[in-house]
Amino acid sequence: MTNSAVAPGAQTRWKDASRTVLNSNLLPIIAALIIVSVALSVMTPTFLTASNLTNIVTQSAVVGIAAIGATFVIITSGIDLSVGANIALSGMIGAIVAQATGNGFFGIAAVIVVAAAVGAFNGASVSWLRLAPFIVTLATMGMARGLTLQISQGQSVYSLPESLNWLGASAVFDVKTSALTTVLLFVVAHFVLSRTTFGHRIYAVGGNAEAARLAGINVRRVVFSAYVIAGIAAGIAALILLGRLDSATPNAATGTELQVIAAVVIGGTSLFGGKGSMIGTFVGVLLIGVINNGLTLLNVSSFWVQFVQGALIFLAVLLDSVSTRRRSRQSRS
Template sequence: MSTLPQSQGVQGTRPATRSRLDRCLHHPAFLPFIGFIVLFVLMIFINDNFLTANNLTNVARQVSINAIIAVGMTCAILSGGIDLSVGPVMALSGTVAAGLMVAGVPVPLAMLAGLAVGAAFGAINGSCIAWLRMPPIIVTLATMGIARGLGLIYTGGYPISGLPDAFSWLGRGTLFGIQVPILVMLLVYLLAWLVLNHMPFGRHLYSVGGNVEAARLSGIQVPRVRLLVYVISGFTAALAGLVLSSRLMSGQPNAGEGFELDAIAAVVLGGAAIAGGRGAIIGTLVGAMMLGVLNNGLNLMGVSPYVQNVIKGAIILAAIWMSSMKRR
């Protein structure tokens, strides 16, 4: 008689254990994480200089900018849209902040102005998409050109140098022995994880991306969700622009070329469905790290940048194909 409750207790734990295991195996970031581990181990065997503290720190610092942009891109793709304007918005925000600092504006106020520029472009994108019902790819393609043009007009096509030394801390400083860009990246991902997994906005975002009509019928304010999505995307692009400007100690009007493609690649490699409604912010971080490790490993091996583009393009196509097959 005494063994029966114990037997039932053991059997009772098996479904829960199996359920947790199933959730882990079916998590959108599971396969990307396995792919990252395989790639990481492969790079260790290919190049002896890969697994060094300096190189790994360099990889994380280089990844941080793309990873921050990819947070906003994740929100856009989860909603069923896309944001092609993040690269030029990043450059414009960085140059505006740099120009204000050179003009004598205090560093914190100049940084806030740069972030406001990014959020404003996001609000323009979101308004056109949410209320004017314009396609996201067309809207953000147009604002991509506008942001790039404004940046070149503002700077005259030349970098803005002579930034105050206090600004360098954001891109070159360290805190608790960790470089500040890496800490900024981790903080952004922590906040994004909390918002997407533990706040109503996150649930609404997944609902809009999964089935916009069902979301509307359930009472979700779809236009407001879409507006906030693109404001977040513009804000994270601006934050990445500030980090880059601080790291270079100059405002570069031509910065961010091709960054939108890297951000999309990070999101797709992280297991998000390009059609929206499925994905995880942790997967995006894994995807960004995967791209960073791949770029670093190929550079260490002396692979031509042209060949690197071919390899990355093939990997992105494979990831999209796997995502489509899994969705079907």
């Protein structure tokens, strides 16, 4: 009996996945990840240890989950600069609610509701008020940071209930729950983007919003939903950060938006919209995590980490811009 007779569905999925990799910009990103990993394994013997590789995935969980939501937004040709502030605000409110009620599950609910509300505010402002995503989310970032400081009075909240910390502090067979959750959410998000009508509408809106509208797609609803998804993803990331630190700090997740955007753009998602994938974002998250981990192992100053991330964003945007202009010239010729 041939393999095709045994599992034709599995073969089809494998061919689809292979075609996705070969027909996209993923190969250079994967090659970069391999080259950087090999170089670091030569420069520091501790890089390829099982504990360090697990640590990379665990440390990348917050950025990775936030990047899932950012991918939806950026494919619609939007941007979310408020993700770090959203993580801090929702985490702080959730911690205060959990301490006040003595119930961690109330705190979890508060985190998700607040984070989703921030995403809904961004989405409504962009889709119905027709404000520029950059300006809206920049303003939201400032408001959310200010609210976090005001609510907490600049003080951290400690000794959180165990149930609130579970997602970020527990483990299954010595594998952190946060790492498992990150991988699971990437799988679900990949399915939504590549296999559902909503995912196809996300690409359509990002590729040409007017054409999507003429095709009967409710563009405003799709854009609004993308920002709500980004908000919920930020809330889940906040829960993981709370569990990891066993505290809520007013300055939590500062600079996370840079890492999130870097991971998404490096992963091949175009800032011009209409192009991107969760597989690419996942590889981008791993590349950022590997670089951060490698610089730490090599005792490189933490100041260089932001420089490298900014340089990677610049390079990714430059390559995307060149590729877009090339395709535009080819389509006209």
